[in-house]
Amino acid sequence: MSLMFGRSVSHREWLSRLPFASDKVTVKNLHLTANAGFDVWGRQKVQPVDISISLSLMQPASSAAASDTVDASTVHYGQLSKLVIARVQQNSEKWITPEELAYSTTMAALEAAPNHTLLAALEVDVRFTKSTLYGEGMSVLFNFTPEAAAPSNGYNSELLHLSRLHVPALIGVNSNERTMKQMVVVSIWIDRVNPLILEHCFELEQLVFKTVEESSYETLESLAEELAGRTVKYFVLPHQMSAAGYPEVAGVRIKIEKPSAVPMADAPAVEVYRSAESQEAFGKRMMAELGNKRPQIPFPLAGRLDDFLKTWKQD
Structure with a gap:
């Protein structure tokens, strides 16, 4: 894992270190096609992927609300979406792992913030919707809490999620x-x-x-x-x-x-x-x-x- 994402901890510890954040900016289920991950037979394939991003702000987006503009107190969700889409397209020439796609998405999300001190936490869900035979998808969940002084001093957690597998028993x-x-x-x-x-x-x-x-x-x-x-x-x-x-x-x-x-x-x-x-x-x-x-x-x-x-x- 890149050092810029700080120290790896369990998800429970990551949640315990999560500062209170009053405002969030989210993009749910960007429907894209990525040259990443594995299909149901373990083959490296171009396949559909749903990407969700949630950015927790360190401070309320008060000035954006007062001025009725998307200013530096918040994150432009349209720009966030464009940056993620561009990253996925840039990676289309060469197959990458599910983890690499999650990291690339995280980098795009960080670029969308006017500065890293704006963010209290960042959560990325990269779901491969056609990578299971009986479930609703296989996901890599990557969560990152940057430190104000330096992002590399923050904490991250990473999970593999197999979602809603239907099995007769x-x-x-x-x-x-x-x-x-x-x-x-x-x-x-x-x-x-x-x-x-x-x-x-x-x-x-x-x-x-x-x-x-x-x-x-x-x-x-x-x-x-x-x-x-x-x-x-x-x-x-x-x-x-x-x-x-x-x-x-x-x-x-x-x-x-x-x-x-x-x-x-x-x-x-x-x-x-x-x-x-x-x-x-x-x-x-x-x-x-x-x-x-x-x-x-x-x-x-x-x-x-x-x-x-x-x-x-x-x-």
Whole structure:
């Protein structure tokens, strides 16, 4: 990560350091085409991308409101949009990683501010809308809090987000729920990702989908715990071990919705956060269970994930 974005911290720590900001300027879902990221089969492809930017101002945009002009107390959202679009177009000649696209967008957003002391925080969401088979997209979320004295002294957080994966699963405590699979909706955030994890982001959907589809738990809590464990053991830790010199992944957050469970509600849900850090109990247990092995789950994997893992553990 470029030093100009300061020190990498977990998303929770980044939020705790976020100063109060009264005013924001946002651009939601710029629909663009980028020569970046991976398609559902892990190929480097030109593909659609939705980019959202949120700029929190250090001070209220009072003079802009008083003069009814877009002055130096605020950010021109039209100019912000043009700068982001131009950056994406400039990068179109050569394929770039999802992380590089997020950083390039961040640079464009910083250029839109009259000066860096104007900004309390910057949030970028780069969503590849066609990079999942069963979900609503794969995103890189990059958040940056610059320091007034020098942006390089600030803090940043970076997450990988798999959004709303629809998976049929045998789940529920009622007898009728044990007779047929029903749809659950899974979202997952991996906090403080490293470049190697982002380069293999397309493998995450396979791991999540097969884990949920092959499961038969009665409760969402048990399913979420199993999914968190497998994500850390078979996705996070193998790539983390190979990415020497980068900070540990902070953890995974998983949300599982069960739309058919409560007829009068859109969906009940269970959400869990599990730390992947080696000094935390959950992360320590996952590392102990994994040992020195680095499972290479084939992509795409033909057959059941349960069968592959059983064979791998016996070898």
